[in-house]
Amino acid sequence: MKTKNANILIFIILGLGWGLSLFGGQSLLPTPAEEASYRQYTQNEAIAAFLSRLDALSPGLSVQVVGRTLPTDEYAARDIFLAILSQNAAASPEALDRAKPTVLFTAAQHGNEQSAKEAVLWILRDLAQGDLRPLLEKVNVLVMPQTNPYGNFMNIRANELGLDMNRDHIKLEAEGVRAIHRVFRAWMPEVTIDVHEKGDDYYRVSIGCVSNVNVGWDLQDFSRKVILAEVEKSLKKKNFTFHEYLVTEDLGVDTSSGAAYGRGEAGPREEMKRYSTTDINDGRNSLGIFETLSFIQEGASRHDLETLRDRTRWQYNGLRAFLESVAGHAAEVLKMVKDDRARLLERAAAPAENDVVHLRMKFARDPAQPELLLKRFEMVASPIRGVLKVDKKAGETLSAGDIAPYPEPPTVKVVDEVVKHWFPGVEPTLSVARPRGYIIRGDRLDIVETLLALGVEVGTFDKSGLVDAELYEVKDIVPAKLDYLAPEKIEVAKKALPTAVQKGDFYVACAQPAANLVPCLLEPQSEFGLIRYWMFKLVPEAGGVFPIFRVAGSPALPITPYKRWKS
Numbered sequence: 001m002k003t004k005n006a007n008i009l010i011f012i013i014l015g016l017g018w019g020l021s022l023f024g025g026q027s028l029l030p031t032p033a034e035e036a037s038y039r040q041y042t043q044n045e046a047i048a049a050f051l052s053r054l055d056a057l058s059p060g061l062s063v064q065v066v067g068r069t070l071p072t073d074e075y076a077a078r079d080i081f082l083a084i085l086s087q088n089a090a091a092s093p094e095a096l097d098r099a100k101p102t103v104l105f106t107a108a109q110h111g112n113e114q115s116a117k118e119a120v121l122w123i124l125r126d127l128a129q130g131d132l133r134p135l136l137e138k139v140n141v142l143v144m145p146q147t148n149p150y151g152n153f154m155n156i157r158a159n160e161l162g163l164d165m166n167r168d169h170i171k172l173e174a175e176g177v178r179a180i181h182r183v184f185r186a187w188m189p190e191v192t193i194d195v196h197e198k199g200d201d202y203y204r205v206s207i208g209c210v211s212n213v214n215v216g217w218d219l220q221d222f223s224r225k226v227i228l229a230e231v232e233k234s235l236k237k238k239n240f241t242f243h244e245y246l247v248t249e250d251l252g253v254d255t256s257s258g259a260a261y262g263r264g265e266a267g268p269r270e271e272m273k274r275y276s277t278t279d280i281n282d283g284r285n286s287l288g289i290f291e292t293l294s295f296i297q298e299g300a301s302r303h304d305l306e307t308l309r310d311r312t313r314w315q316y317n318g319l320r321a322f323l324e325s326v327a328g329h330a331a332e333v334l335k336m337v338k339d340d341r342a343r344l345l346e347r348a349a350a351p352a353e354n355d356v357v358h359l360r361m362k363f364a365r366d367p368a369q370p371e372l373l374l375k376r377f378e379m380v381a382s383p384i385r386g387v388l389k390v391d392k393k394a395g396e397t398l399s400a401g402d403i404a405p406y407p408e409p410p411t412v413k414v415v416d417e418v419v420k421h422w423f424p425g426v427e428p429t430l431s432v433a434r435p436r437g438y439i440i441r442g443d444r445l446d447i448v449e450t451l452l453a454l455g456v457e458v459g460t461f462d463k464s465g466l467v468d469a470e471l472y473e474v475k476d477i478v479p480a481k482l483d484y485l486a487p488e489k490i491e492v493a494k495k496a497l498p499t500a501v502q503k504g505d506f507y508v509a510c511a512q513p514a515a516n517l518v519p520c521l522l523e524p525q526s527e528f529g530l531i532r533y534w535m536f537k538l539v540p541e542a543g544g545v546f547p548i549f550r551v552a553g554s555p556a557l558p559i560t561p562y563k564r565w566k567s
């Protein structure tokens with residue numbers, strides 16, 4: 001009898017919860033986290049069921065499976081979903097209304113950053129059914145709510161191969177990352193945002209924009225001055241703290257490559273603050289390099305279930321403010337990205353000495369802005385009870401009405417921090433003229449298949465013959481000690497030589513949307529290059545020749561597009 005009553009009570013509570021989510025008289029489908037009252041992390045099965053229900057209820061939504069993770073002993077293979085939200089219920093890139101900008105949300109590349117996925121599912125529901133629906137008059141939205149189902153299930157950062165997916169955007173070993181790039185190149189969104197969690201932080205929401213200097217400066221400038229400024233303003237109104245996403249690191253060190261560094265041996269150093277990595281193996285820059293307004297959102301997190309509801313709310317409000325800002329500038333966003341992409345193609349089609357690609361860059365100080373003032377949490381020994389509303393002296397009585405609630409966790413206080421080593425700029429340190437294209441030997445399918453997965457267009461020579469090529473002779477080389485790192489030293493001499501090309505060798509033209517990406521990957525001195533990854537075995541010996549050749553003029557041999565069909 002007792003059990004039956006308890007069941008009825010649970011039924012009534014659930015029913016009430018459902019009934020509370022109302023918009024315009026229509027009841028909203030609860031997100032999986034809402035349905036579980038934020039007492040558990042949403043898993044892939046619940047996402048599949050939620051998307052099925054939402055799809056049945058929402059005329060503007062279509063859902064696709066865009067990838068599948070690999071099975072392991074502990075966790076079977078799972079589908080990776082893409083939800084498409086548009087006024088005309090577009091189910092293919094061709095059907096999308098390109099008079100509006102398209103925004104891609106990707107979430108949970110890091111499996112233990114759980115609120116990213118919960119917040120993106122909430123945004124998705126509100127766009128499909130709730131009060132965000134009117135935004136679809138201005139923008140199309142693509143959502144990949146869970147790109148790492150295994151990591152989510154295990155509540156760990158890595159995927160089923162043990163990979164940090166957000167350092168895998170060049171070699172593309174993770175199925176989830178391959179899916180992101182397939183979706184990106186098929187739909188070519190103008191705006192992307194990748195959702196993550198950082199540690200517990202005074203700033204509940206942080207968003208970072210691209211930092212690789214190959215990406216059009218206008219995009220970075222607009223991201224910061226317009227979008228981030230508007231997000232901050234909007235969050236301030238709702239009492240959420242915001243700051244542009246910054247990374248703290250030991251002064252003079254950059255550990256963002258994804259290399260498996262050991263523990264620092266140099267001892268404590270002074271700390272610096274800078275924008276997030278310039279590397280293109282992370283989600284944000286790897287899509288930004290196609291002249292995209294690309295972002296990362298980092299929500300504050302203690303990574304426990306107790307705070308799941310709060311941290312999901314912070315993430316949701318950040319993403320909501322972000323999307324509202326983009327939609328408010330829809331025409332401008334569309335034109336800016338279109339123009340930048342067209343200009344890049346034009347430059348790459350007519351190579352000139354002054355049209356350069358930046359292969360190495362460093363974070364730089366700004367004399368006009370030597371310091372940065374921030375707020376941060378500091379742990380306190382004794383928990384804070386509240387904030388005094390009145391002046392009191394020792395010995396006076398204190399009543400409940402004299403104390404206002406303390407807005408932060410009771411174990412921390414908010415303190416000012418002056419950042420002395422503030423690096424708000426990025427400067428190129430090595431740049432080369434963009435060639436017309438590159439020659440890759442016919443037996444290097446490993447390289448070509450990676451390029452294809454990145455959406456790079458590759459051709460194949462129909463005939464053998466001589467091509468005026470530029471070869472790199474390696475004068476001096478000190479290989480890197482770790483995978484993912486560029487050689488410690490590499491000096492090359494460029495030599496123009498008529499070079500024999502075989503039928504079946506590959507040709508990668510720069511005149512394509514990946515015009516910035518191609519030289520970054522294929523130049524031997526690039527700190528972003530394929531040479532960094534041991535799997536490609538591209539590190540040459542001193543006195544040898546780098547096996548990928550540049551072509552400055554026209555290759556003057558017939559070339560056919562290689563494998564143009566879709567998988």
Ligand SMILES: [Zn+2]
Nearest residue numbers: 110113196197
């Ligand atoms: Zn992350």
